[in-house]
Amino acid sequence: MKTPYLGEFEYAVLLAVLHIGADAYAVPVRGLLQDRTGRPVARGALYTALERLEAKGCLRSRMGDPTDERGGKPRRYFTVTALGLRAIRQTHAALRRLARGLETILEHP
């Protein structure tokens, strides 16, 4: 399958899911994104991105067990697929290549 192109936000979401690992569902993903990027993340945008990444084959989801704290609703856990991992690597490498030679500017603000 052809490696899909990632938008900036999709790239960030995939990284966050990787970070969190097995417990990645929307709430901690959003928390991590906000913590690390320092920017507010709209819930609707996050759900849309997760859904789209799953449709592209970058993420896989499974439903957890329902809990009382969630009013009997299950969590939807996400894991990065092999294709997703390839897409992250590709995007990361492309960005790194682009940044090469600009270290003096990028590292010393």
Next chain:
Amino acid sequence: MRTPPPIAERLPRWSVRDADWRDAITGDLREEFADLVRRRGAAAADRWYWRHAVVLTARFAIGRVVPAAAPRRPLAFADDPSALGLGAGWSRELGHAWRAVSRRRGLSAVIVISVALALAANATIFNLADALYLRPFRMPDVDRLVIISASPEGDSPFFDPNAVAPADFRDWMREATTVEGLAAGQWWDPNLSGRHADETPEQLAGFRVSPTFLGLLGAHTVLGRGFTSADEVHGQHRVVLIGHGLWQRRFGADPGVVGRTIRVDGETQEVIGVMPPGFSVPYGAEIWAPLGYSDDEWAERRRAWLLVVGRLKDAHTLAAAQAEFDALVAQQAAAFPDTNARRRARVVTFSRGMGDPAAGPFLAIWQAAAVLLLLIACANVANLLLARGRERQQELAVRLALGASRGRLVAQMLLEGIWLAVLSVGAALPLAWLGVTLTRDFLPASIIRFVPGYQFIQVDAAALALLAGLAAVAAVLFSLVPALHASRAAVVESLKQSGRTLTPFHGRHWLGSALAAAQVALAVALVVAASLTLRAVDGAINGELGFDKRNMIVATLTLPDGSYESADKRRQFVDTVLERLRALPAVRSVGAASTLPYTGFTAKRPFHPEGVLLQPGEVRFEQFVRVTPEYLATMGVPLVDGRPLGAEDRSDTRPVALVSQSLADRYWPGDRAVGRRFRLDSDGPWIEVVGVVGDLAQDWFLDRRAPTIYRPIAQDPSWSLAITARTVSDPAQVAGPLRRAVAAADPDQPTERVMTMDEVIGEKVAGLSYLSRALAIMSGIALVLSLMGVYSLIAYLAARRTQEMGVRVALGATRWQVIGLNLRQATAITVVGLGVGTALAVGLGRLMATALFGLVSLDAARIAATVLALGVVALAAAYVPARRAAGLSPTDALRTP
């Protein structure tokens, strides 16, 4: 554990179709909600939940427009070309239409603003009509409640619900079969004394009622008990129920008020209960007492003052009840010819009987005007879109040629219309809210008591539904015509047109011209209607009143019949107050009367002139006013003949009266009235006419020359009083001294109202001037819209013919000939519009004249002037673009693509 607001939690169910996703999302929200409750409290968490549920739902609802092609794609957006399913085309069409709308900002803004104004006007007025006329009372089963009256003047255009004699009522209770639970009530505006010296006395709006009256209206006490038949017994009736507002205002919402005694009209009464909040039926009542009549009072048949309410029994209709009461009243008339001869039964629904009788026609005219405005706005928008449709003809022709279906093109134009309608509703909402708020806040406080349903004036679901419905209709109206028109474009012809052909589209302008002419016509009708009502208002305020309203202040009050039982005490009260007022340097003269003109309160008495034997059915009731000797001079009413009333007319001297010129003309035409005698009762004392005075307008609309009898207050002391003072300068400065003079005469006696005569008159015409102002605003908008229509049409036509103009000028046509060419069409449109509009205006004027009880009169000169002025303005609007087209040099004109 605290759970989120259930309605908010259900929102995503509506917008997210995929069950797994929905569960995941609501679960996430629930989790964050629980965390927020711990950190910031339940209220903040609730607000947070609502905000996010709504935002998320709105976001996913856009996704819903796409009927999920694959079951696992609930949030699909159509940005991925491979995901384009059957429905995704719609979202693309929507986007397409949105771009078409947003690209032409100016045009879209004009359309949205004009439609929003028209929609807001409609929503505002619909809300008023709904609150004040359609559903002024919203108690359970109100449709089955009826009011029955047997007014001696059944021919009056206004229905008087307070017109049943007690003995008649008792007969009905025994005999009526179509109506059950008959209950009666009586006006009662008692004075509530302060509980201690610092508390001012207050006059309350109240009602005396029979024990079942309040229960019949579905009202039950929130504290204490309601009335029972034991309270009704004469002598044991010193109990009152108080309204919720009064309880909070005067008694600090003290639950211990039940069982306490208060002083009402100088008597000690026990409070037995408190009515629920918001209940103030009838007439804004805040205090209720039992009727408590003695047997003598129950036997009264001559005077009729009771309000009688009942509930239709079983399946009986209003007509059946009317038929039964017709028969009952006819029987009573036969049995008691002396008293009941002229009575006629009228059975009306509770809402109709208690509602403002003038509100219906007023609101109908208002609503009709608003609908006209909406039609004008739609015609205007249709015309603008039509003109643009012609510009886009080429685009559409290309799309048709490339295989687009006509249906698809029509659908796209419709979608554009829907976008415009949606935007218009968005803009109309705050406007409607503003309109409703302003209409409510500008209602004069004095008439609110008589406007049932006032509390329902607010932007409510009904108004919003109407707004949405009208917007949908408007969208179809203003986009369908141009859509069909544009899609009919012949492909070949349209594509040919894109070359340098000079011929304009022949025969394609009629639609635009007809729309423009229709706008002019509707605007003419509206402007004429507005100008007629403005004229009526002006007449009522500044017309010939028969008295001098300048520098005049009045105080109205009602003496309680308990402590002012004796005529001497009432006489003494008037004398004391007037004496104190006379001493004020700012006061030129003073007087007092039982009723004031322009207040709506009048008293009528049967008039029996000497030497004429009248059958009971022939006796006329005439206006009856009791006055102090100086009153008429103070008011500036001229003495025409005889002598004025004087201090010599006392209770122990011969009974005398003044009559108005119109009364003298009616009973003694061509003869001197002075020296004649009359009686106010078939067996009353003879009263001699000592003078004739000029007519004054009791009510400019209904009684401009009402025959009136003036009796000296000393010979017939009145309970209700209007104390009038003519002042040297600004009358408002005397308001304080006037109140103090009343308080000095009796500290327990509240003054109902102190106002200048200008204010009295202003209040009386408040409803009409309200209507006229609203009509003026709407007709102003209509005028601007229709001028815009004419202007844009002519500008468009002129632009299309630019090359033709160039050729004509090059061949030697003068500038004026070119202007004339352009104006010819404008003139035709204007003339047709004015013609149709005048016919419409005359029709509307006739309608208003009948609906508003002759209050508005058709004035041919005024209509002609209005129409002429509008014609000039319309032609001026057309002249501007015509001149601009003629100003182009031929070379520029020919070079224009």
